[in-house]
Amino acid sequence: MGRAERRLTVKDVAEAAGVSPMTVSRTLAGGQNVRPDVQERVRAAVRELGYHRNENARSLRPGQSSGLVGVAITNISNPYYSTFALGVEEEAALTGRRILLGNTGEDPEREDQLLRDFLGRRVEGLIIVPTTTTADHLRGAPDVPLVLASRVVPGVEADHVVLADCAGAEEGTGALLDAGHRRIGFLGNLPGIFTSSRRLRGFERAHELRGLSVDPALISTGQQDTETAAVAMGRLLALADPPTAVFCANNRNAIGAMAEIGRILASGERTAAEMPELMSFDDFELSELMPVPVSVIRHDAREMGRRAARLLLDRLDGGGDSASHGYRSIELPVEVVRRTR
Numbered sequence: 451m452g453r454a455e456r457r458l459t460v461k462d463v464a465e466a467a468g469v470s471p472m473t474v475s476r477t478l479a480g481g482q483n484v485r486p487d488v489q490e491r492v493r494a495a496v497r498e499l500g501y502h503r504n505e506n507a508r509s510l511r512p513g514q515s516s517g518l519v520g521v522a523i524t525n526i527s528n529p530y531y532s533t534f535a536l537g538v539e540e541e542a543a544l545t546g547r548r549i550l551l552g553n554t555g556e557d558p559e560r561e562d563q564l565l566r567d568f569l570g571r572r573v574e575g576l577i578i579v580p581t582t583t584t585a586d587h588l589r590g591a592p593d594v595p596l597v598l599a600s601r602v603v604p605g606v607e608a609d610h611v612v613l614a615d616c617a618g619a620e621e622g623t624g625a626l627l628d629a630g631h632r633r634i635g636f637l638g639n640l641p642g643i644f645t646s647s648r649r650l651r652g653f654e655r656a657h658e659l660r661g662l663s664v665d666p667a668l669i670s671t672g673q674q675d676t677e678t679a680a681v682a683m684g685r686l687l688a689l690a691d692p693p694t695a696v697f698c699a700n701n702r703n704a705i706g707a708m709a710e711i712g713r714i715l716a717s718g719e720r721t722a723a724e725m726p727e728l729m730s731f732d733d734f735e736l737s738e739l740m741p742v743p744v745s746v747i748r749h750d751a752r753e754m755g756r757r758a759a760r761l762l763l764d765r766l767d768g769g770g771d772s773a774s775h776g777y778r779s780i781e782l783p784v785e786v787v788r789r790t791r
Contacts, residue, residue: 458501466495496566497587519549519762520568522561522578526553530701530732530751531579534599537755538577545763547574554581556640556674562587569594575762580606582642595765599758601644609761611754611780615645615731618747618784619652619697620659622729625745625788626695627660635686635693635726636664637679637703638671646671649699649731668693679706680713687714687726695727704730708740715741723791733787743791749784757782 464471469488476484477492484492495501519542523531539549550568554561558581565587568576575595580588580603588596588606598610626634636653639646650671657664667689673679679702686693687710698704711725725742733746757780 458499463492463495463499463501466499467491516572516574517547518571518573519547519759520565520571520573520576521549521551522554522564522568522576523551524554524556524579524581525702526551528702529735533751534579534755534758537752537757538759539755540752541756541759541763545767547763554579556581556643558582558587574766577758577762580644582640595762597758597762599754603644607777609765609778611757611761611782613645613749613754613782614784615648616652616655618749618786619649619699619731620656621652621784622731622745622747622786623653623656623697624659625786626697626727626729627656627662629790631693631695631727632662633665633668633691633693633695635668635683635696636670636699637673637682637686637696637707638669638699639674639703641671646699653697673703673706676702676706676709679703680710681706683707683710693726695729698728698730701730701732701734704728704732704737704744705734708742708744711742727791731784738789743789745786745788747784748787749782754782 460471460474463474467474469492473484473488474492477489478496519538521535521538523535525531535549535551542549550571550573552564552568554564561578561581565576565578573594575597577597577599578588579600580598582603588603596606596608598606598608600612602610602612623634636650638650641647641650650669654664668686670682670686673682679698683696683706686696696707698707707728714720715722715725722741727742728740728744729747730737730744731747733748737744737746761778761780
């Protein structure tokens with residue numbers, strides 16, 4: 451039989467890469483004691499052949515399903531995503547399935563490897579919060595149903611569930627503008643991230659609808675954690691004409707901004723009355739108890755997980771294939787909760 455007629459093996463990858471099967475195994479296990487250039491040859495062969503490790507083959511009888519769903523999130527330390535995963539798990543458990551949870555850290559290569567690991571363990575389906583809008587490995591159409599959550603990837607035809615990012619950001623920013631703020635800062639994620647670009651668009655649109663322009667000096671993107679968000683907030687507050695309010699595109703940016711405000715207040719440099727108001731797209735614990743007002747754009751991460759799981763389970767348990775049903779899109783609503791001094 452040719453390779454196309456049987457399951458690919460480590461030996462096939464080794465032959466394609468010009469290395470030993472042991473080198474392939476070490477590379478796929480993390481690359482310990484394997485030179486970087488050799489690892490790249492092995493990974494290139496894996497991609498070219500479409501090889502997936504089959505970790506469950508020995509324990510599953512022919513035709514037996516694994517009962518597993520692979521779930522890839524971008525930041526396991528963010529309570530939002532742990533709550534999302536809980537929603538997925540609750541729905542999967544209703545059908546007797548379990549989830550395999552993995553963290554990509556917003557790294558496309560790490561995401562690619564994680565998905566290969568999931569497929570190697572014979573997952574029945576995948577639920578992914580994709581890292582970027584240029585994920586070529588997702589366009590390869592895995593052999594199992596795929597659902598995208600929170601973000602979509604152009605060119606990847608898959609069921610997905612997202613938030614009303616643009617409308618929510620527009621409403622939240624509009625609430626600040628209508629309260630009299632004219633210099634509003636923006637703290638956001640990497641520009642290439644689906645949610646970040648949509649929320650920035652909503653922020654800008656709220657200004658446009660009121661005939662106002664946005665000062666580019668007030669826009670800061672690329673913050674992926676609370677530490678970098680705190681640094682960005684410090685730069686905004688150091689401007690000769692600092693913002694009177696700051697829109698934070700997610701809770702990590704809001705917590706980082708709040709940390710910098712707390713540092714300044716503790717130093718005695720300024721008072722709470724001199725600090726800008728915050729608007730956070732995502733609620734977070736104790737947001738209502740901060741020393742400056744923190745309005746939030748609230749939504750239910752658990753419900754997003756449930757809805758993503760239902761889309762997947764529908765495909766697995768009688769919902770039909772994409773050709774007969776089409777790819778389904780769900781946009782969940784958000785709620786602006788305004789808090790004032």
